[in-house]
Amino acid sequence: MEDYLVRMENIYKSFPGGVQANRGITLEVRPGEIHCLLGENGAGKTVLMSILYGLYKPDSGTIYYKGKKLDIHSTKDAIANRIGMVHQHFMLVPTLTVAENVVLGQYPAWKVINDMDKVHERIRAMSDEFGLDVDPAKIVQDLSVGEQQRVEILKALYHGADLLILDEPTAVLTPQESEHLLKFLRDLANRGLTIIFITHKLEEVMQVSDRVTVLRDGKVVGTVNTSDTNPRELARMMVGREVLMELKKAQTEPGKVIFLVRNLRVKDARGLEVVRGVSFEVREREVLGIAGVSGNGQTELALALAGLIEGEFDEMRLDGQLITKRDLQRLHRLGMAHIPEDRQKMGLILPFSVAENFVLKTYRDEPFARRGFLRFDAIRDYTRSQVSKFSIRVGDIEEEIAHLSGGNQQKVVVARELDRQPRFLLVNQPTRGIDIGATEFVRQQILAERDAGAAILLISADLEEIFALSDRILVMFEGRFMGEVPPDPALIEQVGLMMAGKTVQVSD
Amino acid sequence: MDWAALRARLGKQLRSVWTPLIAIPISLLIGAGILLLSGYDPIAAYQAMWQGAFKDRIAVTEVLVKATPLIFIGAGLAVAFRCSIWNIGAEGQFYVGAVMATVVGIYLGSLPGYILMPLVLIVGMIGGAFWGMLAAFLKNRFGASEVVTTIMLNYIAIYVTGYLVTGPMIETKGLFAQTPKISESAWLPRFLPPTRLHIGFILAIIFCIVLYILIFKTSVGFAIRAVGFNPDAARYASINVRSNILLAMAISGGAAGLGGAVEVAGISYRLYQLISPGYGFDGIAVSLLVGNNPLGVIFSGILFGALRSGAEVMQLSAKVPSVLVFAIQGLVILSVVATGAYRAVVREKEE
Incomplete structure (x- = not known):
């Protein structure tokens, strides 16, 4: 029996409307590793991690954490269990300072906070220790996106996280900032922190992770050691077929x-x-x-x-x-x-149907309208032909396009x-x-x-x-x-x- | 025919019928509590209300008479609301329509009926449309919120009416603040004597069907709905947002104006200060109740007509003071809107 920090066993989660986000996922994360969760959008990565962080309740399944069964009902439970998460969209109050954001929600509402100096001091010390370059006195809305992300990470560390979950953290960063972040995460892992890293970028997986679990359609395709795999294999696991990694670009001679x-x-x-x-x-x-x-x-x-x-x-x-x-x-x-x-x-x-959206720019022209009246047969025929030509997955062309x-x-x-x-x-x-x-x-x-x-x-x-x-x-x-x-x-x-x-x- | 799609559609329609079916009993229940607290017998009061609406042929036709202006106004508001314009000014647009109709009906009274009758209605409609377009113009030109401007325009229309019926247009003999009757040749025929039911009711139903077709079956309606749902996307699709706002307000105001003209030509035959007991505001609920569907407005209009009629009888025979009657009417509207909002929240949670 190997030693795991987290073991999520047979997690099922579906949403009203029939979306089955997680269909029997089992995930094991070892202490001190960087574990990538790789999958396309809609594969169920974020939902799975939101369950671990207490945002969603699973329909069924068990979570073991540090060897014990973990019952988690809210993010408060997660933080108490030293689990931290940095979301894709930051959860910071833009008009408050860094320090205020870090301690937000930690004090009862009626308590006068009189030890902010200590908070500032501790943030400064941690910022130096980890090389995060975060100033506790700054207002969050004056910070760049990269700095805000570092505040989010610091917030998790401040609350003593042993497990840090990051949801597509590089999506908002420049290549240099991404590079810096990945190095920093490696550094954290070397200090004993466990990191789960959600991404759909293959290069990042290869660069940063120890092991990687690939999800597809709410199920685990497999877990592999990063050193034993390559981007092509991961891509195949992720999409379920060979992917054109490089597009064939024909030589053309630009004209006028x-x-x-x-x-x-x-x-x-x-x-x-x-x-x-x-x-x-x-x-x-x-x-x-x-x-x-x-x-x-x-x-x-x-x-x-x-x-x-x-x-x-x-x-x-x-x-x-x-x-x-x-x-x-x-x-x-x-x-x-x-x-x-x-x-x-x-x-x-x-709120318009798929068909209505297809004629959004041409609805008043022949053959979609005649003498001011919409011709629904023509609109539907056209939509059906386009849907099959572009292999768009649609249940019913009359359904709201929001559901796609x-x-x-x-x-x-x-x-x-x-x-x-x-x-x-x-x-x-x-x-x-x-x-x-x-x-x-x-x-x-x-x-x-x-x-x-x-x-x-x-x-x-x-x-x-x-x-x-x-x-x-x-x-x-x-x-x-x-x-x-x-x-x-x-x-x-x-x-x-x-x-x-x-x-x-x-x-x- | 695609059965699954058809069933889904029917299900959708049924769900929108549920809203009033749940909301009205709830509000009547709360209303009963209020009646009890105020020392009235709620059962007797509601009995009177029911009788007032459905006792006999006269009662039922009176419901339809009361429903007629509500249907005109509600159908027009459905168009404005579909375009996401919050027209609170149907009351004023109704007044302007009534004033214009009365002016034509009196001063051009010598015209033969087959010209005068349609003229009265058309001029009333144009008057209301103009009043609605004023608000749209202010919105397009200066970005003024239509909620504010339409409310202000209500006051102007109502007070101008008050001035006209006490001053320039007051009847020559008589003590009342009202105009003389319009020419008899402009009166809308009543087809079920001795009841007051007139062809205006039929016109209202035809009008609803026309607006339904306009909104859902024509390219004009497509553009209005596109602007209402997402003006940015509409602009991107080179749909002119401003002219569609102007058009939607013209239709909405025109409908209310036509309602005012029909009320004059079909029921009152003259103009007086309180020709509308708040039809323009009830019309908002009439439209919202059925999800801004002009066809549905026929039914919700009749429902509100019945509530109004029943409430009057409740006041007379059960001696419930009018303030309590208004409170119960308000509860109905409130619970209908709340149920609708609750359903929307539930749906959002599901997604």
């Missing part, structure tokens, strides 16, 4: 300029200039990638190009035609398609936009938060569109995606372009540095 903009400036909702004079052009049969950490003006750049917010510019042309004012319908007529950053807030109308998985929702957006055979395709974060199968599919569609002659602008915070799809790469930082690089994998580190605002000479 389809889209160009000179000196574009855009203000955000608060009136701050977040796009500060950028110029570029995209040619036919070309993917121009824009890399950058989220929040450096990419959102506003895309919205301004798509005609959804105002921007100032010296010149903008689409297919040779001068664009002078914001006119969405004209952009559509000239052949612009737009896959927006946030499919749920902009790309789709969630993220990957299938995104496929609907992609199918709708590409069906118009665009001249210029504007794509923003096309695969964020969707599973590997759908990611692969969406990327292939983008490349197919390029080969068919479209000019494509791809904005993505996912460097791997940028390198896999682009013919040229521009790196965006604080509203400006830091420079252009070719998609040579050897340059990925330089791009990472440019994303962090460092000027780098790229030798061709």
Whole structure:
């Protein structure tokens, strides 16, 4: 019998509506190891860990912790048992200080806190000890995302965590920050802490973990020692079939300029200039990638190009035609398609049916409407043909699109936009938060569109995606372009540095 | 035919019927408690209420007469609410419609009936539509909340009406603050004498069907619903958000205005200060009760008509003071809304 810190035995959890998130999962984690929980979105990783952290109650199954049966009803029980969790979306109060966030909920509401100095002191000591660089007096909303994450980790350590669960911690970080975090976690494990690391990124698994458990469809596919496996095998376990690790990108010769903009400036909702004079052009049969950490003006750049917010510019042309004012319908007529950053807030109308979402831009045109009346037969026929053409998993095309998985929702957006055979395709974060199968599919569609002659602008915070799809790469930082690089994998580190605002000479 | 889909749809419809079926008994129960505490016999009171609504043919047709303005208003509000515009101004739009109808019915009274009758209704509708579009304009142009502006526009419409019926339009002989009767050729025919049931009720049902088709079967309705659910996505799909808000308010106001014109031409034949006892506000509940479905409004409108009719009789024969009657009516609306909200929360938890 081996020695385990945690043993979750036969965990079942389903949600009303029939989603079976965990179907008999057994997970064993050894003390002092970094254990990766690998799986696609919807595989049940987060649900399983939320059960361990007391957020959900399992339908059945037992948890053993430190050799004893563990009954956990709330996060308070978890913290009392020295289990800490850093969620994907941080659980910090933005207007409070770091120290206040750390002790939040630890005192009864009526007690006057008179030992904050001691709290500050202890945080400072821990920050030094672990090299976290956290200032207890700072207000959380003034911190960068990376710093906030370190506060979350420190919070768990402050409460004496023996087991630390991290849910996709690198999703919000630059490559350098990720690198730093992984090293730090290794350091923690060496001090005896046990870490469960949720991810769907294979490189991270290989880099950081001792062992890895792969989940698929709420079941365990297997647990392996990281040193005994390789990314290809893990990917196969994760998706259940061979995955194209590298997309086949045909050599193409870019043609004439389809889209160009000179000196574009855009203000955000608060009136701050977040796009500060950028110029570029995209040619036919070309993917121009824009890399950058989220929040450096990419959102506003895309919205301004798509005609959804105002921007100032010296010149903008689409297919040779001068664009002078914001006119969405004209952009559509000239052949612009737009896959927006946030499919749920902009790309789709969630309470609408799948069929209604398919005709969101064409509902008033023949054959979907005649003399102002919707023609439901035509809409349904079209939807059915698109659903099977793009192999979108849908129960009933009349059901609300909100019920579809993220990957299938995104496929609907992609199918709708590409069906118009665009001249210029504007794509923003096309695969964020969707599973590997759908990611692969969406990327292939983008490349197919390029080969068919479209000019494509791809904005993505996912460097791997940028390198896999682009013919040229521009790196965006604080509203400006830091420079252009070719998609040579050897340059990925330089791009990472440019994303962090460092000027780098790229030798061709 | 896809049976599973059909069953799912029927189930959905049935569930929305449950809301009032649960809510109304609950509110009547609470109401009984209030009646008991105030020293009245709740059984006698509710008996009177039931009798008031369903005793005989006259009672039943009176329910339909009371339901008619509620159905017009509720159907229009369903369109506004589908567009996520919180039109609290149906009361004012109803008044403007009634004023316009009266003006036409009196001053153009020499026109033959086949011209005057439709003209009275159309002008009333235009008046209400204009009043609704004012709020939409303020929202589109200055970002003013329609909740605030429509409430303010209510006051303007009601007080202008008060001025007209006490001043410029007051009847020549008589002591009351009311206008003279409109020309008899504008009166809507009553088809079940001696009851007061008039063709306005039929018009209301046709109107509901038209709005149902507009909202669910046409591209105009598609755009209105898209704007209501997600204006960002609508803008992204190059749907003009502002013009759809304007249109939805025009329809909503027009419906209330038409309701006002029908009330004048079908029942009162004249304008007076309190021509609406709060139809515009009850209309909100009428629409919400059936999930803003114009067809459902026919039934919820009749239900609220029955409550109103029954409450009047309860007041008269069981001697329950009117404030308590209002309290029970308020309880019904409150519990209907609360049940609806509870269901929404449960559904959200499930997901």
